[in-house]
Amino acid sequence: MSGIEAVRKIVETEAQAKRIVEEAESRAQEILASASEQARNVRQTSTAEAEQRKVQRLRETREKAEADARSSDVETDSLLENYKKLFENRKDAAAKKAVELILGG
């Protein structure tokens, strides 16, 4: 092999080596770009899921509170009904005592 031939082969080899490194760098860029994209997706998905759970939690809380509030309404209705019965049963006695108080006080 002549000297020129040898130099040419070395130059070709260097060029091939350079391509190998450049391809690797390109691949590395792709890997990092893909990682960034995946990271963005991970955060978006996670945030979306959390927001969905938040909406669900608020809806459940509201429903539970409304149910508790209805229980309070029912309890109050029952209490008011009881007051009406007490009033009917005791109004004459109450008025009598009040009149006695005014007359005697």
Next chain:
Amino acid sequence: MAESLDKLHNRILSDAKLKAAGIVEQAEEKSKQILGEARAQAQRDADDILSRASLEAESIRRSILSSRIRANRLRILDEKNEIVQSILRTVEKSLSDIASSNQFDSTLKRFVAEAVEAVGTDNAVVKIGFRNADKKSLQSLGQSLPKGTKLIAEETAVDDLGGVVASDPEGKMIFNNSFRARLERLDNQLLTTISFAIFGE
């Protein structure tokens, strides 16, 4: 020479491949790090969202419950108040009709005695007025009053419900012993009495 050239060729390529592998490996490590950090940040963001959701949920729960409980307390108070007012109307009716009851004479005498004593003068002026009261029976009361006391029997009920008002002759010292005045003086006691009689509390 050809052999050493081949070695050099292989060496150059081998170094390049090694370097390339390092670059890719470094990128993959960096990629893992980026994803790891993203997952950790995503978890923190999610935790933050859910933490704020918990606070918001508690606020919503309190708002719904407290407004309803407040409204129900008001309903209870309104009902109790209406019951007490109803009893008070009955009481007022009973008091205004007292002239036709057998308690009238004793009550009248006691009211007059209290009023005269409160004014504390020998020549008190006593005005009495009850609905449906016989004026003659009112005037007959004058015989039982201390000497010097002037009795005035009104045609109409004093303060709407009836009662007695005593004063000194100049009208400077007045003691109102009408039913209305007694209702006002005994207001707290009256409400307690009615409330206890109806609700036991």
